[in-house]
Amino acid sequence: HGPYQPHEPGYGLDQPEYTPYDDQIPDPEARTLAIHNAKAYLLKTSTVSGQNVYDHLANVLTKILDEQPTNTVDIIESISNDVKCGQFQKKMDTLRDEHEILPAFEAAEKCKALFIKENGEENEEIIEEEIGHTPLPNVMQTAFYFEQAGIGLSKDESYYIFLALKSLINVQPIQTCRFWGKILGLEMNYIIAEVELREGEEEEAAGEEVTEEEGKGMDEVEEEDKEKEKEDEPPKSTYKPPPEIPKEENGTGANKYVYFVCNEPGKPWVKLPPVTPAQIVCARKIKKFFTGRLEAPVVSFPPFPGNEANYLRAQIARISAGTHISPTGFYQFPEEEEEEEGDTYEENPDFEPPSVAEMVDSLSTWAHHVKNILKQGRCVWINPKKIEEKDEEEEEEEEEEKSEEMEEEQEETGPPLLTLLSEDEGIKDIPAWTAQASTDLIPQHSVAILQSNRWPGAYAFASGRTFENIYFGWGHKYSPENHNPILPPPVQTEYPSGPAITETRDPTLEEELAFKAAQEALAADEEEEEEEEEEEDD
Amino acid sequence: DYRFERVWFWGCIQGVRGAYYIAEGLGPDRAAPRRRLYSLNCLDWSLLTPASREKVARARQLKGRFQGDPSFQYNLADTSAEAAETLLEGGKEPVIKEETRLIATIEQIDKAVGIVPRGAFVKTPLGSVHENRHFEGLSLVEAKKLCSYFHFTEPVNLKNKTLLEKANLDPSTDFLDSLEHDIPQGSWSVQVEKGGTVVVLRSLLWLGLTFYHVPMTKQYGYIYFGTGEKNIDLPFML
Numbered sequence: 003h004g005p006y007q008p009h010e011p012g013y014g015l016d017q018p019e020y021t022p023y024d025d026q027i028p029d030p031e032a033r034t035l036a037i038h039n040a041k042a043y044l045l046k047t048s049t050v051s052g053q054n055v056y057d058h059l060a061n062v063l064t065k066i067l068d069e070q071p072t073n074t075v076d077i078i079e080s081i082s083n084d085v086k087c088g089q090f091q092k093k094m095d096t097l098r099d100e101h102e103i104l105p106a107f108e109a110a111e112k113c114k115a116l117f118i119k120e121n122g123e124e125n126e127e128i129i130e131e132e133i134g135h136t137p138l139p140n141v142m143q144t145a146f147y148f149e150q151a152g153i154g155l156s157k158d159e160s161y162y163i164f165l166a167l168k169s170l171i172n173v174q175p176i177q178t179c180r181f182w183g184k185i186l187g188l189e190m191n192y193i194i195a196e197v198e199l200r201e202g203e204e205e206e207a208a209g210e211e212v213t214e215e216e217g218k219g220m221d222e223v224e225e226e227d228k229e230k231e232k233e234d235e236p237p238k239s240t241y242k243p244p245p246e247i248p249k250e251e252n253g254t255g256a257n258k259y260v261y262f263v264c265n266e267p268g269k270p271w272v273k274l275p276p277v278t279p280a281q282i283v284c285a286r287k288i289k290k291f292f293t294g295r296l297e298a299p300v301v302s303f304p305p306f307p308g309n310e311a312n313y314l315r316a317q318i319a320r321i322s323a324g325t326h327i328s329p330t331g332f333y334q335f336p337e338e339e340e341e342e343e344g345d346t347y348e349e350n351p352d353f354e355p356p357s358v359a360e361m362v363d364s365l366s367t368w369a370h371h372v373k374n375i376l377k378q379g380r381c382v383w384i385n386p387k388k389i390e391e392k393d394e395e396e397e398e399e400e401e402e403e404k405s406e407e408m409e410e411e412q413e414e415t416g417p418p419l420l421t422l423l424s425e426d427e428g429i430k431d432i433p434a435w436t437a438q439a440s441t442d443l444i445p446q447h448s449v450a451i452l453q454s455n456r457w458p459g460a461y462a463f464a465s466g467r468t469f470e471n472i473y474f475g476w477g478h479k480y481s482p483e484n485h486n487p488i489l490p491p492p493v494q495t496e497y498p499s500g501p502a503i504t505e506t507r508d509p510t511l512e513e514e515l516a517f518k519a520a521q522e523a524l525a526a527d528e529e530e531e532e533e534e535e536e537e538e539d540d
Numbered sequence: 541d542y543r544f545e546r547v548w549f550w551g552c553i554q555g556v557r558g559a560y561y562i563a564e565g566l567g568p569d570r571a572a573p574r575r576r577l578y579s580l581n582c583l584d585w586s587l588l589t590p591a592s593r594e595k596v597a598r599a600r601q602l603k604g605r606f607q608g609d610p611s612f613q614y615n616l617a618d619t620s621a622e623a624a625e626t627l628l629e630g631g632k633e634p635v636i637k638e639e640t641r642l643i644a645t646i647e648q649i650d651k652a653v654g655i656v657p658r659g660a661f662v663k664t665p666l667g668s669v670h671e672n673r674h675f676e677g678l679s680l681v682e683a684k685k686l687c688s689y690f691h692f693t694e695p696v697n698l699k700n701k702t703l704l705e706k707a708n709l710d711p712s713t714d715f716l717d718s719l720e721h722d723i724p725q726g727s728w729s730v731q732v733e734k735g736g737t738v739v740v741l742r743s744l745l746w747l748g749l750t751f752y753h754v755p756m757t758k759q760y761g762y763i764y765f766g767t768g769e770k771n772i773d774l775p776f777m778l
Contacts, residue, residue, distance in 0.1 A: 186729075186742065187729075188726070188729045188744075189729070189731070190731070191731070288776075289773055289776055289777050290776070290777050290778075291744065291777045291778060432556050432604070432605050433556065436556055436557065453554070455556065455605070458766075458767060476747060478777075480767075482603060482604050482605075483603075484772050484773060485772075485773035485776050485777075487776060
C-alpha cells in the first residue's frame with residue numbers, strides 16, 4: 003500500500019501523533035465521547051444471532067494471530083465464517099457434554115462394579131481352592147456356537163452376562179448354573195439364570211398364599227347369616243371351592259430349578275418364587291407382555307394369582323418344559339430305579355454323539371429332558387380328592403357327600419421324561435421344530451441348530467458332546483389363531499327353584515269370579531245338606 | 541444392474557423350512573416405492589415385483605407361518621370362501637403364491653412400522669425427499685420420546701392436527717406421521733441400552749421389528765427379524 007492520500011480513510015494513521023479523527027474532532031473530550039459511541043455501536047448485539055461486531059472482529063483477529071495462515075487477506079471471509087460457526091458449536095457443546103456424561107457414566111459405574119469385584123475375590127479363591135468343577139457356565143462358548151446360527155446377543159452383552167453370573171455364584175450357594183436366556187419386556191428386559199442350589203442350603207421362600215376369592219365369599223355369607231339370625235336365614239351356599247392343588251416341592255417337577263433374574267448385568271439378581279400349579283394353569287389362558295418390573299400387577303382375565311414375578315416364573319416353567327432338549331442318549335435313567343415317573347436322569351457316559359447331518363435330518367435324535375407339565379399344572383399328577391380327605395378327616399358325612407358329587411377325576415398322564423422330539427405334535431401343518439445346520443459350506447465345523455415353532459425364540463444347538471438350550475424372545479407361545487380370552491363363567495344358580503318359591507301368575511278377574519261362584523255354590527250345597535239333616539233329626 | 545444408490549438389508553422372515561433374506565434398494569428419491577429383492581441363501585437374489593392391490597389385499601388374509609418355499613401355493617378357499625369365489629368367477633385359480641404373500645407382508649410392515657428419526661429426511665419444495673446431510677442425530681432426551689420418530693410412509697394424521705400444532709411444524713422436516721398417536725397406545729417399546737449410547741425401539745404390533753439409533757450421530761436403522769405375522773393379540777397383551 004502506498005502512502006495514503008488525504009481523502010483516503012487511512013490517511014494520517016502511519017504518523018504517530020495523528021489519529022483519524024484529528025482533523026474532524028479537535029476537542030479531546032468530544033473525541034473520547036465519539037470513541038465511546040463508536041465502540042458502543044460495535045458492541046450492539048445482533049437481534050438474529052446474539053453476537054456483536056466487536057467481539058466477532060476480536061475473535062477473528064485472535065484466530066488469525068494464533069494460526070497465522072498464509073494469504074490471510076484472501077481467506078479472511080471464510081475465517082470470519084468459521085469463527086461464527088465456532089461460536090455456535092462451542093456453546094452447544096458444553097451443554098451437550100454435560101448431559102451425555104451422566105447416563106453413560108452411571109451405567110459404566112454399575113458395570114465397573116462387576117469387573118472390580120471379580121478381580122478382588124477371584125484371585126484369592128483361585129489360589130486357595132482347588133480348581134474343581136466350577137458351577138459357572140461357559141457363556142462365551144455357548145454364545146459362540148449360537149452365533150454360528152445367527153442367534154444371540156452381542157459379544158459385549160454376553161461378556162457382561164458372564165461376569166454377572168459369576169457374581170451371582172459368589173453370592174449364592176449354587177451347585178449348577180446355566181444362562182437360561184433373555185426375555186424382552188416393554189420397559190426393561192429380563193436376563194434369567196437357571197440355578198440349582200446346593201442341597202440343604204435352600205431357604206424356604208416366603209410362601210405367597212393364593213387368596214381365594216371363593217373363600218372370602220364364604221366368610222361374607224357367614225357374617226350376613228349372623229346378622230340376620232332373627233329373620234329367616236337365607237339359604238347357605240352349598241358351593242365348596244375346588245381344593246387348592248399344592249405346589250410341587252422345591253427340587254422336583256416344575257420347581258426343579260431355581261431362577262434368578264436381573265434387568266441388566268450389573269444390577270442385583272432377584273430370586274423368583276417357586277411356581278404353583280394354579281399359576282401355570284392361569285398363565286396358559288392369558289397372554290400379556292412383560293413390563294420389566296417384577297412387582298408390576300398382571301391385570302387379566304381370568305385374574306392371575308400373583309404379580310409379574312409369578313407370571314414370569316410360570317412362563318419360564320412352561321418354556322423349559324416345552325423346549326429344553328438334548329441329544330437322545332445323552333441322558334439316561336439310572337438303571338437301579340425302575341419308576342416310570344422317575345425325575346432323575348444322569349449323563350450317559352457311553353454316549354456317542356451322532357453326526358451333525360443326522361441331528362438335523364431326523365428329530366428322533368433329540369429328546370426332552372424336562373418333564374412335561376400336565377393340565378393340572380404339575381408334573382406329577384395328584385388326586386384332588388386325596389387332598390380333601392387329608393383336610394377334613396373328621397367330618398365323615400361330608401366325605402360321602404363329596405364322593406357322590408365329585409366326578410371321578412381321571413389320572414392325567416403326559417409324555418414321560420426323555421421323549422423323543424419326533425413325537426412332538428405340530429400346530430396344524432407346521433412341525434414343532436425346524437432343524438438346520440449352521441452352515442452348508444463347511445460341514446466339518448457346522449453345528450446343528452433347532453428352532454422351536456411352538457415357542458418362537460427357543461433355540462437349541464448341538465455339536466458333538468456339547469449342546470445347549472437358550473431362549474431369546476417375548477415369552478409367549480405361538481398360536482395360529484387369535485387369542486380368545488375366556489368368557490366369564492355362567493351365572494351360578496342362587497337357590498334351587500321349586501313350587502314354593504316359584505312365582506305363579508295372579509288369577510285374572512274372570513277366574514276369581516268363577517272361583518267365588520264355585521265357592522258360593524259349594525256353601526249353598528252344604529247349607530242345604532245341613533237343613534236336610536236338621537229336618538231328618540227332627 | 542438395478543441402478544440403486546443405496547442398498548439396505550431389510551431383514552429376514554423366517555419360514556418353517558427356510559428363511560427369506562430381504563434387501564431393499566433405493567433410488568435418488570427416497571420416498572419412491574422401494575424395490576425389494578429376496579434370497580434364500582444370500583447368494584442368489586430375485587426381484588420382488590410389486591403386486592396389484594387386490595392381490596395384496598387377498599394375501600393379507602392369509603394366516604400362519606411362511607413355509608420357506610417361494611413357489612408354495614396357499615389355497616385361498618381355506619381362509620376366505622368369498623375371495624375364492626370371486627377369483628373363480630374371474631377365471632383364475634383360488635391360490636396365492638408365497639411370493640405374493642411375501643411382497644404383501646413386507647409392504648405392510650414397512651408401511652406400518654418403518655420408522656425414521658425426525659430430521660433425518662427433508663422434503664424439498666418440489667416434493668422429492670432427500671436425506672438431510674445436516675442431520676446430526678437426536679439428543680438423548682429427544683430420542684426417548686416417541687414423537688421424535690416418524691413413519692416413513694404417506695402421512696395419514698398430519699392433516700388432522702390442530703392449527704396450533706401445525707404452527708410448530710417445520711414443513712421441510714415434519715412431513716410425516718409421528719409415532720405418538722399410534723393405535724393402540726403403547727405399541728412401541730423404547731429402551732435405552734449401554735447406558736444411553738443406543739436407543740432401541742421395538743414394535744409390538746409386528747414382533748421382530750427393531751429400530752436402533754445412536755443419539756448424536758447419524759446412525760440409525762431398522763431391521764425385521766421374525767416370522768412375518770402381525771400380532772393381532774396386541775390389545776390383550778398390553
